Amino acid sequence: MPPLARTGSFVRTDSFQDVDFTLRRQFNKTSFRPQQREIILAAREGRDVFVQAATSFGKSLCFQLPAVLDMGITIVISPLLSLMMNQVVALQAAKVDARTLNSQTPPQERDHIYADLATGHPRTRLLYVTPELCSTDSFRKRLSFVYEQKELARIAVDEAHCISEWGHDFRKDFKKLVWFRDTFPDVPIMALTATANSRVRDDVLSTLGLNRNPEKLSVFTMTAHRPNLHLEIRYTSDEADDRFDDFCRWFEGVIARRRRPERKRELVEKQERDDCVPGIIYTISRDECESLSAALRHQGIGARPFHAKLTKEDKEKTLANWIANVPGWDIIVATTAFGMGIDKDNVRFVVHWRLPKSFEGYYQEAGRAGRDGNASYCFLYYSREDQERISNMVMRDIPKDGENRLARMESLQALVRYCEDTSGCRHAAVCRYFGEVEVPRCDYACDWCKDAEGTKRRMRNGLATEEFVSTQRQEGRYDEYYSD
Numbered sequence: 001m002p003p004l005a006r007t008g009s010f011v012r013t014d015s016f017q018d019v020d021f022t023l024r025r026q027f028n029k030t031s032f033r034p035q036q037r038e039i040i041l042a043a044r045e046g047r048d049v050f051v052q053a054a055t056s057f058g059k060s061l062c063f064q065l066p067a068v069l070d071m072g073i074t075i076v077i078s079p080l081l082s083l084m085m086n087q088v089v090a091l092q093a094a095k096v097d098a099r100t101l102n103s104q105t106p107p108q109e110r111d112h113i114y115a116d117l118a119t120g121h122p123r124t125r126l127l128y129v130t131p132e133l134c135s136t137d138s139f140r141k142r143l144s145f146v147y148e149q150k151e152l153a154r155i156a157v158d159e160a161h162c163i164s165e166w167g168h169d170f171r172k173d174f175k176k177l178v179w180f181r182d183t184f185p186d187v188p189i190m191a192l193t194a195t196a197n198s199r200v201r202d203d204v205l206s207t208l209g210l211n212r213n214p215e216k217l218s219v220f221t222m223t224a225h226r227p228n229l230h231l232e233i234r235y236t237s238d239e240a241d242d243r244f245d246d247f248c249r250w251f252e253g254v255i256a257r258r259r260r261p262e263r264k265r266e267l268v269e270k271q272e273r274d275d276c277v278p279g280i281i282y283t284i285s286r287d288e289c290e291s292l293s294a295a296l297r298h299q300g301i302g303a304r305p306f307h308a309k310l311t312k313e314d315k316e317k318t319l320a321n322w323i324a325n326v327p328g329w330d331i332i333v334a335t336t337a338f339g340m341g342i343d344k345d346n347v348r349f350v351v352h353w354r355l356p357k358s359f360e361g362y363y364q365e366a367g368r369a370g371r372d373g374n375a376s377y378c379f380l381y382y383s384r385e386d387q388e389r390i391s392n393m394v395m396r397d398i399p400k401d402g403e404n405r406l407a408r409m410e411s412l413q414a415l416v417r418y419c420e421d422t423s424g425c426r427h428a429a430v431c432r433y434f435g436e437v438e439v440p441r442c443d444y445a446c447d448w449c450k451d452a453e454g455t456k457r458r459m460r461n462g463l464a465t466e467e468f469v470s471t472q473r474q475e476g477r478y479d480e481y482y483s484d
């Protein structure tokens with residue numbers, strides 16, 4: 001692939017050594033994972049790049065490493081504050097000048113960043129911002145000035161599926177990101193995601209203007225498969241109301257196994273606590289997030305809430321303590337304000353307490369588990385009553401004339417089908433959802449492959465009947481949904 005000439009821009013080097021040296025020196029990693037080097041080289045040649053790869057593949061390195069090596073500043077557009085916080089902290093620990101500018105940035109830090117941009121030759125290597133900030137005139141002016149000095153190296157759009165998932169309805173600024181292509185046509189753009197089907201992919205490419213010069217675009221599409229995640233659906237109903245007892249039983253079982261003499265010796269050697277089983281439980285409402293974490297603490301389990309209404313200080317403390325495996329901060333009970341992109345290596349389980357609102361959301365959140373490659377559990381408590389409530393919530397959330405209404409409903413329906421399907425492997429179903437033709441081999445890593453008959457029986461016995469739910473629906477029983 002010949003390097004692309006960039007008018008009025010800086011010279012890029014294609015030295016392999018630079019890349020390997022920086023990987024070791026700055027990022028403390030010994031080798032690239034498959035495809036990372038190719039992605040990085042394409043980016044450094046000035047190409048636009050679209051990357052679709054499984055959660056925990058190491059997509060961030062694909063824009064972070066070029067940002068450290070190339071001249072100029074990289075603007076990273078990221079959807080969630082917790083994700084920005086997580087990445088900036090990790091980069092700063094690696095002595096990279098990375099910063100974030102968002103609604104919660106303290107005034108002193110904001111002044112520093114503005115002064116840095118105003119020099120036209122910023123020292124900041126990576127600046128993490130929200131799409132909302134990118135729509136403001138003042139920020140656009142500051143970036144235009146940097147661009148005129150030929151110091152705007154690259155735009156990276158992390159979690160790019162949000163453009164399609166949210167851009168149509170409630171975060172419309174995602175749709176305005178085409179401003180970058182219109183205003184800085186020669187600045188390369190990289191878009192990265194773990195969860196895009198072909199519709200989402202096309203939407204991302206056209207929204208960012210990456211489809212305007214197909215000859216300048218490199219597309220890397222890898223499997224969504226995460227073989228180390230054990231995927232399971234646990235069937236329940238309003239009447240059984242057994243999530244809490246079921247979870248506590250499971251959790252106690254895990255701790256008991258860690259306390260067996262042989263395992264305990266291993267843990268002592270690794271300087272790990274036998275009662276440290278880091279995990280995330282996703283709920284759908286703030287109230288449940290608070291009440292569930294309190295109930296778990298009451299059982300002696302170190303659980304903490306994380307939702308949008310907590311103060312910045314509380315969120316930072318919770319995230320920092322959880323990442324550092326501090327006793328009492330083992331489990332985060334979160335709404336979707338937490339999760340996407342969060343990187344902690346030893347998350348041993350992700351539990352969905354309620355049905356998530358989309359297939360993409362489910363798999364993104366499950367993808368927080370097992371990022372060290374070790375086996376981890378992902379189970380989802382599914383009830384037909386929740387399915388009714390969540391469908392109502394999704395319909396209420398999306399404006400009636402919302403462009404994306406159909407796609408959002410389809411994504412939820414696909415998730416419901418996945419939960420109610422007891423005819424095949426969960427991993428294969430996930431990969432098929434994301435458009436993969438070759439389905440992976442599952443090594444007993446889902447409830448169906450482990451025990452197909454048992455899974456069918458549990459579904460038959462665990463769920464309320466469709467007739468019952470239908471009668472209740474007609475009586476308006478599910479018209480009240482969770483307050484999120």
Ligand SMILES: Nc1ncnc2c1ncn2[C@@H]1O[C@H](COP(=O)(O)OP(=O)(O)OP(=O)(O)O)[C@@H](O)[C@H]1O
Pocket residue numbers: 029030031032033036053054055056057058059060061193194340341342343345367368371
């Ligand atoms: N070449 C490598 N060698 C070792 N570790 C790596 C390498 N590349 C990335 N990692 C590590 O893998 C972990 C996951 O990386 P990252 O957070 O970028 O994943 P991701 O692909 O963005 O996932 P998600 O889609 O879930 O956000 C990080 O801890 C990162 O440091």
